[in-house]
Amino acid sequence: MKPHVGFIGLGLIGLPMARHVLHAGFPLTVFNRTRSKAESLEKQGARVASSPGEAAAEADVLVTVVSDPPALEEVMLGEKGAAEGLRAGSTWVDCSTVSPALERKLTATLEKRGVETLDAPITGGTWGAEKGELVFMVGGKAAVLEKMRPVFQAMGKQIFLMGDHGSGQATKLGLNLIMAATLGVFCEAISLVARAGIDRERMFELIQSSMARAGIIDVKAPLIFKGDFSPSFPLRLMHKDLGLALELGNQLHVPMPIAAATREVFNATRALGHSDADYSVIAKFFEQPA
Amino acid sequence: MKPHVGFIGLGLIGLPMARHVLHAGFPLTVFNRTRSKAESLEKQGARVASSPGEAAAEADVLVTVVSDPPALEEVMLGEKGAAEGLRAGSTWVDCSTVSPALERKLTATLEKRGVETLDAPITGGTWGAEKGELVFMVGGKAAVLEKMRPVFQAMGKQIFLMGDHGSGQATKLGLNLIMAATLGVFCEAISLVARAGIDRERMFELIQSSMARAGIIDVKAPLIFKGDFSPSFPLRLMHKDLGLALELGNQLHVPMPIAAATREVFNATRALGHSDADYSVIAKFFEQPA
Numbered sequence: 001m002k003p004h005v006g007f008i009g010l011g012l013i014g015l016p017m018a019r020h021v022l023h024a025g026f027p028l029t030v031f032n033r034t035r036s037k038a039e040s041l042e043k044q045g046a047r048v049a050s051s052p053g054e055a056a057a058e059a060d061v062l063v064t065v066v067s068d069p070p071a072l073e074e075v076m077l078g079e080k081g082a083a084e085g086l087r088a089g090s091t092w093v094d095c096s097t098v099s100p101a102l103e104r105k106l107t108a109t110l111e112k113r114g115v116e117t118l119d120a121p122i123t124g125g126t127w128g129a130e131k132g133e134l135v136f137m138v139g140g141k142a143a144v145l146e147k148m149r150p151v152f153q154a155m156g157k158q159i160f161l162m163g164d165h166g167s168g169q170a171t172k173l174g175l176n177l178i179m180a181a182t183l184g185v186f187c188e189a190i191s192l193v194a195r196a197g198i199d200r201e202r203m204f205e206l207i208q209s210s211m212a213r214a215g216i217i218d219v220k221a222p223l224i225f226k227g228d229f230s231p232s233f234p235l236r237l238m239h240k241d242l243g244l245a246l247e248l249g250n251q252l253h254v255p256m257p258i259a260a261a262t263r264e265v266f267n268a269t270r271a272l273g274h275s276d277a278d279y280s281v282i283a284k285f286f287e288q289p290a
Numbered sequence: 291m292k293p294h295v296g297f298i299g300l301g302l303i304g305l306p307m308a309r310h311v312l313h314a315g316f317p318l319t320v321f322n323r324t325r326s327k328a329e330s331l332e333k334q335g336a337r338v339a340s341s342p343g344e345a346a347a348e349a350d351v352l353v354t355v356v357s358d359p360p361a362l363e364e365v366m367l368g369e370k371g372a373a374e375g376l377r378a379g380s381t382w383v384d385c386s387t388v389s390p391a392l393e394r395k396l397t398a399t400l401e402k403r404g405v406e407t408l409d410a411p412i413t414g415g416t417w418g419a420e421k422g423e424l425v426f427m428v429g430g431k432a433a434v435l436e437k438m439r440p441v442f443q444a445m446g447k448q449i450f451l452m453g454d455h456g457s458g459q460a461t462k463l464g465l466n467l468i469m470a471a472t473l474g475v476f477c478e479a480i481s482l483v484a485r486a487g488i489d490r491e492r493m494f495e496l497i498q499s500s501m502a503r504a505g506i507i508d509v510k511a512p513l514i515f516k517g518d519f520s521p522s523f524p525l526r527l528m529h530k531d532l533g534l535a536l537e538l539g540n541q542l543h544v545p546m547p548i549a550a551a552t553r554e555v556f557n558a559t560r561a562l563g564h565s566d567a568d569y570s571v572i573a574k575f576f577e578q579p580a
Contacts, residue, residue, distance in 0.1 A: 123502075170486035175496065177479050196390060196456070196457065198460060206452070209425050210414075212469045258475045258551045259478055264547055285545070
């Protein structure tokens with residue numbers, strides 16, 4: 001019999017992930033702060049819990065996908081939180097992006113209660129989540145990952161074990177940093193050449209013929225040129241991840257000047273009022289009137 | 291009959307370019323400050339001039355590939371410089387990377403003497419130059435580019451007309467900026483995760499499975515991991531190009547915080563004594579003892 005999955009966090013990424021879990025035949029109980037987002041899953045046979053703790057109590061495997069460290073602490077340790085609901089022998093899989101330190105802190109709390117944990121943040125965006133093609137970067141024990149593999153396979157296509165608890169998070173922060181800065185410098189370069197009289201789409205074509213080509217540029221440039229900033233990954237969340245990456249770099253004494261400059265671009269773009277747009281909206285920071 | 295080509299600058303990129311021109315059957319006269327670099331071409335039938343002006347005087351088409359703006363001003367406007375050698379009706383093709391403003395200044399000087407000009411900086415590195423697979427980004431008149439197409443085709447595979455005089459240079463500065471910053475943030479991220487206990491090659495594998503993948507990372511990461519910093523494109527030249535990009539951005543009022551931070555990484559790595567190594571040596575800036 002398939003393990004019962006509890007699922008907390010039905011945002012842009014979480015909702016399609018939970019749908020894949022349900023369609024793969026796992027019994028599913030979901031919780032989301034805004035209950036209406038759970039309705040489509042309820043119609044398809046999921047149970048909707050009234051608290052994180054209730055979702056956790058029914059789960060052999062609890063998956064969380066929430067937006068930031070305070071949200072994770074709230075659903076895990078808050079009133080009727082998931083931590084007190086989880087039974088000994090169950091497993092918590094956290095697909096949120098938070099700090100490695102928070103992940104280790106929550107792991108220490110849960111291990112005392114006989115709960116195994118994995119941090120397993122994801123990349124691939126809403127598109128990858130919808131298609132079931134997410135990539136998981138996992139921190140924790142290999143044996144626990146093996147046990148969880150069927151659940152991961154329902155939601156994604158590739159699973160990388162990166163190291164011990166927190167390693168998934170450190171990996172994710174590094175990965176998002178590369179994407180944010182690459183897109184940021186693309187926006188700088190494209191604004192520079194446009195201001196010098198060069199056609200932006202011609203520049204993009206050239207970039208794609210060169211070593212400057214990048215996955216994130218391929219995906220975001222056409223949307224930037226169209227002015228389509230509907231959120232695949234909101235600016236406020238990438239801004240948060242850049243802050244977490246810098247915090248980790250400063251704890252570990254890794255100098256990160258490019259990350260620091262990139263974070264300020266994201267910060268300035270939030271100041272322009274674009275927090276909920278896709279993070280490619282940073283293009284607007286560079287394109288203000290001269 | 292094929293036009294006579296003059297070629298000035300036989301460095302890492304220029305030498306294989308000139309060889310392709312010769313092998314394509316163009317009569318060739320070369321000049322290089324260090325004469326010994328011309329010897330292999332001389333054995334294959336090229337004439338070696340004793341000054342830039344002498345190389346220019348024999349040329350229907352003069353190609354220059356020198357390292358920076360002062361070097362270009364010297365070979366063009368210095369004593370026995372190319373500008374006074376060039377005949378009316380000839381064409382100057384500059385494949386160096388300099389500022390758009392310098393390109394336009396030299397163009398103005400030469401047009402008065404009946405000389406057509408194109409700025410045509412290149413991307414593809416020594417590998418592209420050796421294989422004849424360079425990409426040219428051209429500023430100038432379309433008709434002049436058409437006349438020069440056979441010469442370009444001897445040296446490269448793709449030719450992008452970007453706009454009027456100087457547009458090739460502005461494009462190149464934008465392109466190199468993207469490559470420098472993408473590699474820079476890759477080095478930051480890889481150092482961050484390595485310090486957090488994660489295997490660098492595992493991280494690279496993950497990056498290649500994600501939207502963070504980039505051409506420049508694919509090429510440079512394996513060399514960085516091996517500690518092979520033999521120069522394909524030296525640090526000092528990329529550092530120079532970042533300075534030119536920032537100068538242009540400040541003239542045009544395009545904010546470039548990521549470029550500014552990236553330039554300081556390159557500056558700091560030069561301070562460590564690595565000016566002549568490949569620019570991927572910036573990895574060492576992030577990897578100093580904690």
